[in-house]
Amino acid sequence: MFETLSETKFSTMQFGIHLPKELVQEEDRVRSKYGSQGSYPLKGALVEAIHHRISKINKEVEFVKERPDVMVLVDGLTLRVDVDVRPIFLYGRYRKLSREIPQTRWPCRACRGRAGGCESCKGTGLQYPDSVQDLIGEPIRKELGAEDTSFHGMGREDIDVRCLGSGRPFVLEVKRPLVREYQLDHLVRLVNENGSGKVELDDLIWTSKKKVNEVKQSRSEKTYTIRFSVDDLGDEEEAKQAILSLSGKVISQETPKRVSHRRAAKTRKRRVSSVNKVSVEGNEIEMTLRCEAGTYIKELVHSDEGRTSPSVKSVMGSECHVIWLDVEEIHTD
Ligand SMILES: [Zn+2]
Incomplete structure (x- = not known):
């Protein structure tokens, strides 16, 4: 055991002993026959004996009953010893x-x-x-x-x-x-x-x-910035107002096409807590928004062929193409 651990630094150790069922039953039988209920159980006595021997080799080791650095499992029948260095x-x-x-x-x-x-x-x-x-x-x-x-x-x-x-x-x-x-x-x-x-x-x-x-x-609200291009921007001020109207809205999102091979199909209700900033540059728009955990943001913009509704696409009445997305903040408390 100490050979296996020769290069490992550790300070606490826990022992687990597995005894064959027959042995435990036999212990119970002897115990009740001779009325020795109060005597020291076999398992505990074995562990104690091992602790004692180890303390003679290594005085620094502390024996614990939970969260050890090293867990040692002893098979009471084969005397096989497994040493597990805990993560x-x-x-x-x-x-x-x-x-x-x-x-x-x-x-x-x-x-x-x-x-x-x-x-x-x-x-x-x-x-x-x-x-x-x-x-x-x-x-x-x-x-x-x-x-x-x-x-x-x-x-x-x-x-x-x-x-x-x-x-x-x-x-x-x-x-x-x-x-x-x-x-x-x-x-x-x-x-x-x-x-x-x-x-x-x-x-x-x-x-x-x-x-x-x-x-x-843990499920936290997140703030994102997303940049996308628009096929038909129309009036800039109207476009901004349309996007800002999503602030506070509850949207409905079907499982996006791009993840449908690994996620079950279902419809989620997610809240867009706020749309904080919308800026327009040519036919490109950048917006900052805060959403409930689990909101699909790219889909909220391009609508995933109508699977997300309402969406930036639906309120603007124009196709939207995502350019990039950043998570600005994960709001853990
Ligand atoms: Zn390969």
Whole structure:
């Protein structure tokens, strides 16, 4: 066990012992037969004995009953020992400054990301060489000597959408790290150097697995800026007023065509909390708006062939073509 952990730094350990059913039944039988209900149970006694032996080898280890650094499972029958170095969790908010990177690792479509990759992905196994997950996770993984990372974001933006403002909350799960304590501002610096011009962080804090669900289930209003072109602008002032009339409206959105292969078909009601700014430049319009969580913004503009209603297209009476979209702010409380 200590051989396996020779390079791993840890301070707490938990033992789990699996005993065969017959042995536990036999213990109960003996216990009731001799009226020794109060005596020390087999499992507890075994764990205690192991603790005692380990303390002789390593005085620093603290034995805990929950959230250990290292979980050890002992099979009472085969005496097989499994050592599991528990993951560590970091919370932060990222800004994505590029319109060319997905949030999480995206396996190559041609080879489905098999080890060694293929010709079309140049051996990387990835469809996109960069992802927010790896731009943030890889420098941290290397620095902490970990095996891999999982990335848990509070929702995600499309590949071609930037995420600005104070950034999108996420939890990075770092698997089997050799090091569990580290200067976090140094990790932030490493990430910002590695992600330069693509991804950046302000800070990182230690968190626990509980935060993963919290981040994943949280639903926040967001402010967006979207730029689009219009086939027939008409009168500029009327166009502006038409768009501003969407402020406060509840819109109805069917599952967009572009995601219908992976999302169930249903109609959602979403509220456009406010339309804050509309500016016109030639036949292009830029608008800033705040919407309820889960609103499809590109569809709100071009209407997705009428699947979103009302839409910018419907109130203007002209085809609209999205040029770009930015998440300006995610309003967590
Ligand atoms: Zn490939």
